[in-house]
Ligand code: B12
């Protein structure tokens with residue numbers, strides 16, 4: 562039997578990060594059915610058409626903004642008689658919708674059901690839905706690192722799943738659950754040793770979600786590898802007597818950049834204790850990127866400008882995005898009555914308004930979003946920020962910052978030009 566696992570293209574294209582999901586699902590496949598032939602395709606880097614695919618089963622991993630591509634691709638494969646299974650965040654929250662385009666939908670995590678999906682496929686008896694349980698994260702298979710060929714500069718490392726907080730616009734607690742499930746540190750280190758690059762992405766839901774002593778032990782164990790890391794996490798847990806030790810150990814073991822999670826997505830407003838937590842992280846030489854969502858139904862145009870003040874006051878680089886009410890979140894339930902019917906899931910990438918605002922049109926809000934984004938990511942601000950990254954991070958944190966942010970600056974300029982010409986429709 563041959564199985565093909567596909568990651569759809571990114572909304573903004575060409576990310577040199579090997580997609581963890583399909584490398585991992587490839588590893589899981591090898592574990593549960595070692596004789597299966599596996600092909601991994603990252604459509605973000607390798608353009609692919611449904612006609613080229615030769616497989617007995619195709620698995621497509623779908624996030625909300627990439628699901629339209631996934632559905633289209635699945636429909637074309639099924640017309641050719643190829644069976645398709647859809648999984649990932651979006652099919653998990655809207656399984657009935659996904660089933661319209663697939664032979665089977667895996668709801669939730671794959672570990673507990675993947676073997677059954679493959680066996681049923683072999684027997685020609687694939688079921689419509691498979692419901693994954695949240696298992697303890699022990700003895701996970703190693704991802705198929707190196708299987709994907711391409712200009713990859715970066716791999717990821719997942720050390721735990723779950724987050725106890727329930728922020729309104731976040732899909733992670735509904736997906737991974739409120740209990741923090743940690744992988745054994747030895748297994749994480751073994752996987753980290755296999756990563757080919759010096760720089761890695763810790764892709765946990767929230768890197769500091771659980772027991773801070775475990776995080777200290779983890780970073781301590783990663784120290785000897787002499788790698789550099791960037792990670793996404795939230796600031797809720799950053800209090801108590803262990804925080805300084807945690808930040809010191811994280812920095813010593815190579816943490817150079819920290820992306821603040823969705824908890825802080827409240828326009829230009831940010832509470833005092835979050836501001837202090839961000840300052841504390843920076844003081845250890847770790848650069849902080851603060852994604853901020855703009856264009857809430859309660860926002861005015863002045864709130865957009867406040868984000869620029871926020872970035873200046875906090876000396877952080879803010880990554881702006883328009884509000885995204887993703888299925889599975891509390892925000893989705895709140896905004897459901899206002900969702901724009903003519904904007905499909907492909908518009909849910911942060912560059913479009915996808916719901917009615919009480920007083921402002923999508924065009925006015927999108928234009929303002931681009932203007933503010935250009936201001937937030939202009940070259941003057943990026944170079945000035947180099948002086949705001951503490952010297953203790955020099956030179957890696959500084960170099961890495963430029964390496965990542967210059968392309969973002971360029972991509973934002975291009976996106977705005979395309980928006981002005983009305984030619985930036987998503988794939
Ligand atoms: C790594 C990552 C990225 C990377 C890599 C993306 C890529 N091409 O793989 C980068 C930085 C490029 C990225 C980009 C984006 N991301 Co991202 N990303 C993540 C992150 C941090 C980890 C995902 C991961 O790989 N985990 C490790 C793997 C092993 O776990 P997993 O993917 O959950 O897979 C398991 C199950 O979901 C399931 N499963 C998943 N797919 C499939 C498919 C099949 C067939 C089956 C059977 C099972 C299955 O089985 C797996 C094992 O249990 C998550 C947050 C998180 N912690 O989950 C956000 C996250 C998935 N990203 C998100 C988004 C929105 C995006 C972007 C759209 C952002 C944007 N506006 O550009 C793009 C789109 C990328 C794309 N092409 O799909 C959202 C998705 C929300 C949603 N409702 O869809 C998340 C949840 C972040 C968030 N807080 O909201 N992302």
Ligand code: SF4
Pocket residue numbers: 724725726727728731732733734766767794795796797822823824825
């Ligand atoms: S935003 Fe962060 S803290 Fe809030 S639920 Fe999501 S992962 Fe947890």
